[in-house]
Amino acid sequence: MSNSAEYKQLLQNNANWVEEKLATDPSYFEMLSQGQKPPFLYIGCSDSRLPIDVFTGSIPGQIFIHRNVANQVFLNDMNLLTVLEFAVKTLKVQHIIICGHYGCGGVEAAYTGTTLNMVENWTMNIRDIAMENKKELDAIPDLTERLNKLSELNVIRQLRQLCKTSVMHDAFRKNEYPKLHGWVLDISHGLIKELPIPIEEWKDYGLLPTSYEP
Numbered sequence: 001m002s003n004s005a006e007y008k009q010l011l012q013n014n015a016n017w018v019e020e021k022l023a024t025d026p027s028y029f030e031m032l033s034q035g036q037k038p039p040f041l042y043i044g045c046s047d048s049r050l051p052i053d054v055f056t057g058s059i060p061g062q063i064f065i066h067r068n069v070a071n072q073v074f075l076n077d078m079n080l081l082t083v084l085e086f087a088v089k090t091l092k093v094q095h096i097i098i099c100g101h102y103g104c105g106g107v108e109a110a111y112t113g114t115t116l117n118m119v120e121n122w123t124m125n126i127r128d129i130a131m132e133n134k135k136e137l138d139a140i141p142d143l144t145e146r147l148n149k150l151s152e153l154n155v156i157r158q159l160r161q162l163c164k165t166s167v168m169h170d171a172f173r174k175n176e177y178p179k180l181h182g183w184v185l186d187i188s189h190g191l192i193k194e195l196p197i198p199i200e201e202w203k204d205y206g207l208l209p210t211s212y213e214p
């Protein structure tokens with residue numbers, strides 16, 4: 001398929017999909033256009049292989065989504081902070097999921113430091129995570145498995161970053177906060193793995209309220 005045909009196919013697929021939807025439910029788009037009340041905010045990697053709604057069998061209106069390379073949470077990222085504030089304060093999502101994945105190019109770029117492009121700048125925080133966990137990572141002989149472990153550590157670090165945002169502070173203070181979840185997706189078999197969050201440790205540091213329950 002030529003590049004142009006592949007592009008045109010997107011629009012054709014859209015038209016087909018709309019037709020199918022209307023055939024089974026004539027009011028589908030009327031209902032959808034009335035507003036959103038998603039229970040989930042998802043922060044994931046931009047990787048094209050990870051449409052989380054497909055992997056979780058979700059429907060339009062269920063997941064509010066923010067994606068960037070290697071699912072990073074920076075306290076000065078206006079894009080992410082705007083999404084977070086809107087999700088927590090206006091949509092009042094019940095869960096926030098940060099999802100990384102094995103085979104993440106961003107994590108690999110950060111670990112190997114072999115690129116000189118923006119991805120390396122963007123993922124510099126992951127390089128710090130690797131340095132801080134050098135002993136644990138060095139004990140894993142296989143590079144792929146080591147990078148997988150780093151992907152997991154990255155998710156937990158980004159959740160910790162999330163707890164530091166003023167949006168979450170405010171939500172914790174008001175005792176109206178979404179539950180936090182860390183996921184890593186293994187593209188090689190499609191399954192999602194839930195990662196343990198060091199809740200008690202974070203409570204000790206004041207990152208989570210003492211009343212927080214997972």
Ligand SMILES: [Zn+2]
Nearest residue numbers: 045047104105
């Ligand atoms: Zn990735």
